[in-house]
Amino acid sequence: MPFGLYLHIPYCFSKCRYCDFYSRPGARGVPPEYTDALLRELARHTGGEPLRPDTIYFGGGTPSLLDPAAVARLIEAAQPAPGAEITLEANPETVDYNTLSAYRAAGVNRISFGVQSARDDQLRRLGRPHTARQARQALADAVRAGFERINGDIMMALPYYTQAEFDDTLALLEEGGANHISAYLLKIEPDSAFGRKPPEGLPTADQAADFYLYGVEQLEAHGYRQYEISNFARPGQEGRHNLIYWDCGDYLGLGPAAHSCVGGRRFYYPADTEAFLRGDTPPVEDGVCGAEDYLILQLRLRHGLNLAEYKRRFGKEFTPRQRAFLDQCARQGYARFNGETLALTPAGMIVQNSILVELI
Template sequence: MTGPLPGDVPLSLYVHIPWCLRKCPYCDFNSHALKGDLPEAAYVQALLADVDADARKLSGREVQTVFIGGGTPSLFSGEAIGNLLAGIRSRLSLAEDAEITLEANPGAVDAGHFAAYREAGVNRLSIGVQSFSATKLEALGRVHDPRQAREAFHVARRAGFGNINLDLMFGLPDQCLDEVLEDLSQALALAPEHLSWYQLTLEPNTLFHHQPPAVPGDGVLWEMQQAGQALLAQQGYVQYEVSGYARKGFQCRHNLNYWRFGDYLGAGAGAHGKLTGDGAVRRYWRERQPQAYMEAGGAVVAAEHELDESDRRLEFMMNALRLKQGVPLSLYGDMTGLSPDGLRAALSRARTRGLLTEAGDRLQATSLGQRFLNDLLVMFHE
C-alpha cells in the first residue's frame, strides 16, 4: 500500500482552547468549566511548543487555514491571541491569504476583545448563538441571552469582521417548527456570511445523554430540516455540506479541508491531528486534561494511530460524502494513496440503491444518501 505525497495534501492548523464559563449539557467536546484564573501565558507557551514540534515534520509545507476552537477561545484576551498568532507565524509558513477563524460565545466577549482579535490577524469569527429564544438558551445551559447574541454580532461587524459564521441548532427540547423558523429568521436578519445550522444530538458522556430532554421525533426533525433548508436557499445561502450554508465565496475553507481529507496539525489539550508522510497517514492526539497538558509543556503526543487501508477508505468517505457536491473520484487516490478500483463494487451497490449519483467520475451522495448517510457509509466498510 502506498501513501500520498505530503506536498500534495493541503495543510491546516487546529488550536484548541479548552475552557468555558460553564459546561453545556449537550457538549461532548473536550471543554472544562473555568475555575480560578485563566492561565493564558502558560497555555499559549504550551501551544507554541506543540507547533514547534510539528513544524519540524513539515519540510516547509504551507498552512492554508487556522481554526482556534474550544471551549471558548473568546475568554482569552486580545494580547494572548496576538501572541499566539505571532508565535504561529514565526514557526510555520502561513499562506498569505490564510483563513484564520476564532470561535466566540456571546456571553464571553466585549468590543475590545473583538477589535484586538481583528488586529492580531483573525479574519473570520464563528459565534455560538445556538438559539435566539431565551427559553431554549436556558434549556441548553447557555450563559448568554438573545440580546447578547445580537449584540455580539454587531460588535464584530463594528470591529471590522466581514466574514462571520453563526452557529444555530434545531431539534431543541420541546421545540416546534415555528420556533425553528423564527430562530433562522432572526439569524438571517443579521445577514451573516455563513451559517452552521445543525440538529441537536444527545451524545454519549453528556448530561443530556444521561438525562434526556423531550426532543422532537424523527418525522418532525425531517420537516424542520426541509423547511429550514428551503428558507436558507430562498435567502441566498447555498448548502455545501451537511450543516454548512454560505453566501457565494464564504464557504469555510478550514472545514472543507477536513471534508476533503486534507492534513491538519492539532495543538492544545485533547487536540487531534492528521499528517501524511513516509508513505503513511497518521492520526495523533494530545493529552486531554489542561493542567497535565501544560505541566508536560505541550508537544507530547498522547497517542498515535497509523491508518490502514480500511481506515483510509472509510474515513475518506465519511468526510467527502458530507459535501453536497461531493468530490472528484480522483481525489480519493490523491488523498489516500489507494486505487479507486477498490471502490467499484461498493459504488455500484450504492448507485443501485439510489444513495449515490450516477456520475461515474464523482463521489456524491444523492438527497436520499445524505439523509441516510450512515447506511451509505456502511457499504464502504463491508
C-alpha cells in the same frame, strides 16, 4: 495542498447540557501558561521553523476567553501564509466591541458565534449562558469591528422544537450579517448532561429529519448554499479550514484532545490539560487516514466523491453490486450518481450511515 493549524482552548464558563467535547468549565479566562504551552508545542512540531499555515482555527471550549494579546502571540508564532483564513469561535456573552476589535487587530479575520437559538427559554434549557439579545449585539459589534466573514451556529430538533424557532434563529443571523451558517441536529451524547438525563419534548427521529430538510430548504432560499452536511454559505464564504479535514488534507492540532493528520499519519494529544501544561505526555499515534476515511468525509460534501480521484489516491473501485446499490439510491432520491461522481442529496445525508454500511 493547503495546511491547517487547530488550537484547542479547553476553558469555558460552564458546560452546556448537550456538550461532550473536552473542556474545563468554571473558567473566567485562559491562564498565560496555557498560551505558553501552545507556543512550546508549536515550536516542538516545527523545530522553530515558520509553519506558514493556510488556515488557523481557535476552537474550544470557549476561545473568546483568550486575551487578544495571547491570540496575537499565537498567530505571530505560526506565521500564517498571506491571505490565510484565521477563525476564532466566540460565545456571545464573552465579547463586546472592544474585544472583537482587538481580535481583529490581532489578525483574526473570521469569527464564529455559537448562537444556537433565538429563543431565550431554549437557550436556558440547553445551558447556554447568553441571551438572544446578547447574540444580536455580538453580531452587530463584529460587523462594526470590521469582520467581513461571520459564522453563526443553529441547532435543530431541540426539545419542543418548531419551524418557527428555526425561522427566528435564521432571521437573527441573517439580519446580523452572518454569511456562513452551521446548522445541525441536536445529538444526545452519552457523556453529556443530556445523555445522563434526556430532556423532555425531544422530537422523534422522523420529526428531526423533517426539521433538517426544512432547514436546508430555508437556508438555500435565503442564499446560503449547502456545501457540506451541516454547513451553508454565501458564495465564496465557505469555511476553508474544515474543508481541509473533509478532503483528508494535512492539519496540526495542538492542545488536550486535539487531533492531527500530517502526511496521512494521525495522532492526538490525551484529554488532560495538566499533562499538556507540563509537556510530559507526547501525542498518541492513531493510525493513518485511509480509503474509508476519505469515502466517509467526501460523502459529507454536496459535491460528493469523485471516483477517479478515489481510485488514484487509494486504488479503490466500487464493485458491480455496490454500483447497483448506488443506482438504486439515485432512483430513490438519496443520491446523484452518474458513474463518475457520487453525491448524496439532503435526504441521503439523513441516512448517510446506512449508505456507508453498504459501501465499506
